[in-house]
Amino acid sequence: MTVTLADVAARAQVSPATVSRVLNGNYPVAATTRERVLRAVDELDYVLNGPASALAAATSDLVGILVNDIADPFFGIMASAIQSEIGGPGGRAGGERLAVVCNTGGSPERELTYLTLLQRQRAAAVVLTGGAMENEPHAAAVAAKLRRLGEAGTRIVLCGRPPAPETAAIALTFDNRGGGRELTEHLIGLGHRRLGYIAGPEERTTTRHRLEGHRAALAAAGIEEDPRWTVHGRYDRRAGYEATLELLRRDPSLTAVVAANDSVALGACAALRDSGLRIPDDVSVAGFDDLPFSIDVVPSLTTVRLPLAEAGARAGRIAMGREEPPPGGIATVRGELMVRGSSGAPRE
Amino acid sequence: MTVTLADVAARAQVSPATVSRVLNGNYPVAATTRERVLRAVDELDYVLNGPASALAAATSDLVGILVNDIADPFFGIMASAIQSEIGGPGGRAGGERLAVVCNTGGSPERELTYLTLLQRQRAAAVVLTGGAMENEPHAAAVAAKLRRLGEAGTRIVLCGRPPAPETAAIALTFDNRGGGRELTEHLIGLGHRRLGYIAGPEERTTTRHRLEGHRAALAAAGIEEDPRWTVHGRYDRRAGYEATLELLRRDPSLTAVVAANDSVALGACAALRDSGLRIPDDVSVAGFDDLPFSIDVVPSLTTVRLPLAEAGARAGRIAMGREEPPPGGIATVRGELMVRGSSGAPRE
DNA sequence: AGCGTTACAGCAAGCGCTTTCTATACAAGG
DNA sequence: CCTTGTATAGAAAGCGCTTGCTGTAACGCT
Incomplete structure (x- = not known):
């Protein structure tokens, strides 16, 4: 037939x-x-017949892209950039490749299962985006899986994710720590001394690194942190909203709120406004990532711009073997502080 | 080895x-x-070995999801919902399937090539999201491709896309026309008589339908439309910003701006503010889609909520054969008018 | 003219799995 | 004790393609 x-x-x-x-x-x-x-x-x-030719040639034209949350522009932007370099139809690359975007939802099991599925398909390359889980057994399992994938000839690139030692993976890591530090330094420079921090989910490298940067800045300024000033939550606006209310309840005297990312910051702004506080007159707010909407909200968000598209594109090229991996297989991508309307000097 | x-x-x-x-x-x-x-x-x-088993069994566990722009939450949300129902790891579905998100970038050729790639992989199902191109030869080519895919046993579902006649595709269509009409009726009801409209790219069904709804509302209210009141652009904030400036230049007396979608509306708000106009006091703004950020911007956006996640989930289930297709293979999904802060009565 | 080249084209052996059909073993029934 | 049925395992024939190797002309050289 x-x-x-x-x-x-x-x-x-x-x-x-x-x-x-x-x-x-x-x-x-x-x-x-x-x-x-x-x-x-x-x-x-x-x-x-794709499967038949993949079988006979022992290679496939599938490239996997793992993202934590495809509905989040942070990942969408990276995935888009990666895909555009992977080739796919219309891409600059020669052979047509099918980019497979896999949504792990931040779940370790799903991440692992997708990796297995990709291994099963004999994927040509795999790009893992976003922070990793710090759960030890899981990390080990992922590392083992990556090793096997690498042995099978699959090229592996980490984009916005810390290096995976003992693995052939190339890592393009975001300098979350540095960015976090710079951001908080900026607020401290404005005169803030009581800063709330809305962190992402625990056990995520991104969460930890950004928080560490924040704390490093506080420490450097001789500010002793109050444990009540930190709240954890998911990386979405809802979490930001709730965390901000919680923060305000714990210490109404806070003059600044640093959010784990821009979406969270958005929720924080909403919560502050609903609490009758003005931004930045009463409370300054800062985000992270500089997603497209961040410049449009009112007031526009002070944040750390991460070159998501550039990093994704580079990861894609490396995955396709069209660009030399960085020396040592590791490169750090720095963010850039964007000072905008949501941060200002504290009152009095 | x-x-x-x-x-x-x-x-x-x-x-x-x-x-x-x-x-x-x-x-x-x-x-x-x-x-x-x-x-x-x-x-x-x-x-x-995936390819080998796909070859031997003459079936594959790949499911394709075509999106216009993966960096746009509109598609991200749908893709996420579809994928969660497709199964994939952790999904409710039984067999594990690999959901493949393909980014067409709105280009007809890429859409077609992806479809071919999917056909080559003998995909189990394909879900096409978002508006279609109205380019005749292209539409015919896509229809032909879908027909062949269907003949090969691939289940096809359109999500947020008009039905494709002569095709086995199941269509879950958004009522863009009705939503557009309702939105503009709301503004007219507030007293607006001079409304600018920022449309999406021409030749897109979504663009046309929303615009038709808008015009139907104007006509019903006996408002004669000025051709200067409509500007076309892409579906992003940048386009919204520029189109708004253009609109203002053409007719500074506009009291409302209706945008093709929320991202565009965001750009419109920015342009209005930069022009020294207050929202909604001087100019009302309305969007479409009700993306997550729309409720958080200031003022919050009046828009038409589209049940993206629900529709995506349903499309996913239908694609997996876990839900009965709607009678006739076509269902219309309605939007819901969300009246918020960005719209108000015109001055004087 | 003779011989080594070059440039294509074909043969056939798989690639790793699924699945039909067949074989075997044991239990049950007469 | 033999027949029939039932449950389970194996043999083997592909699935549709790629590719190393083997022709075989036609060509260029001396």
Whole structure:
């Protein structure tokens, strides 16, 4: 029923081998023959059987992209950039590759299962984006899986994720610690001394690093941190809203709120406003990531810009072997402090 | 080098056939044998070869999700919902399936190529999200492709996209026209008579339908539309910003701006503010979609909520054959008008 | 003319799995 | 004790493609 290579071969009066070679273009075929074959392909509306060719050639054109939350622009932007370099239709790359975006939802099991699925498909490359879980057994399992994938010839790139030692993975890590520190230094510089911090989920590297940067800045300024000033929550606006109310309840004298990321900061702004506080007159707010909307909210958000698209594009190129990996397989991507309207000097 | 079924079979002292059956669980295997096989699988760290099994079984566990722009939460939210129902790891579905999110970037060629790639992979199902291009030859090509995919047994679902006649595709269409109309009726009801409209890219069904709804509302209210009041642009904030400036230049007396979607509305708000206009006191603004950030911006956005997640989930279930398609294969999903702070009565 | 090249094209052996059909073993029934 | 049925395992034939190797012309050289 379905058209096969052999059908095309018969129609073009050549052997299947020749058809295969025309299609793959990796072996000399006389122009007239090629023409004949292509015509037959066209006439029969032939489409290569992917699984069959993957099996025979022992390679596939699938590239996996793992993201924590595809509904979050942070990942969407990276995924988009990665994909554009992976090639796919219209990409600059030569061979057409199918980029597979896998949504782990931040769950370790799903991450692992997706990795297995990708391994099963003999993926050509895998890009893991975003922070990793710090759960020890899980981290070990992922490392083991990455090792096996690497051994099987799958190229592995981490984008916005800390390096995975003992692994062939190339890492493009965001300098979350540095960014966090710079951000808080900025607020301290404005005169803030009582700063609330809305952290992301615990056990996430991103969460920890940003928080560490924040604390380093406090320590450097000789500010002793009050444990009540830190609240953990998810990386979304809802969590930011609730955490801010909690923070306000614990210590109404806070003059600044630093959020784990821009979405959280958005929720924080809403909560402050609903509490009758003005931004930045009463309380300053800062985010992280500099997502597209951050410049449009009112007041616009002071944040740390992460070059998501650039990093993603680079990760994609490395995954495709079109760019040299950084020396040592590790590169740190720095953020840039964006001072905007949501931060100002504290009152009095 | 890599472990194969045969290796597992040898280790478990059974035939390859038995191992296959244990793994697929679709044939009776004695409990003790199964145990032995599973142990061997574990010990050898065996991972099924996807392409090989897809070839032999003539089916694959890939499900394609086509989106116009993965960096846009509109698509991210739908994709996320679809994927969660597709199964994938952790999903409710039984067999594990790999959801493949393909980013077409709104380009007809890429859409077609992705469809071919999916066809090549013998995808189990394909979900196309978002508006379609109204380019005739392209539409025909897509329809033809969908037909062939359907013939090959791939289930096809359109989510937020108009029905594709002559095709086996199930369509979950958004009522963009109705939503657009309701939105503009709301503004007219507030007293607005001079309304600017920032439309999306031309040749997109979504763009056209929303605009038609808007115009229907104007017509119903007996308002004659000035051609200067409509500007086309992309579906992002940048386009909204520029289009608004253009609108203001053309007719500074506008009292309301209706945007093609929330991102565009965000840009519109920024442009208005930068022009020294207050929202909604001087100019009202309305969006479409009700993305998560829309409630958090200041003033919060009047918009039409589209049940993106619900529709996506339903599309996913239908694609997996876990939910009955709607009668006739077509269902219309309605939006809900959300009146918020960005719209108010015009001055004087 | 003779011989080594070059340039294509075909043969055929798999790639690793699924699945139909067949074989075996044991239990139950007569 | 033999027949029939039932449960389970194996043998083997592909699935549709790629590719190393083997022709075989036609060509260029001396």
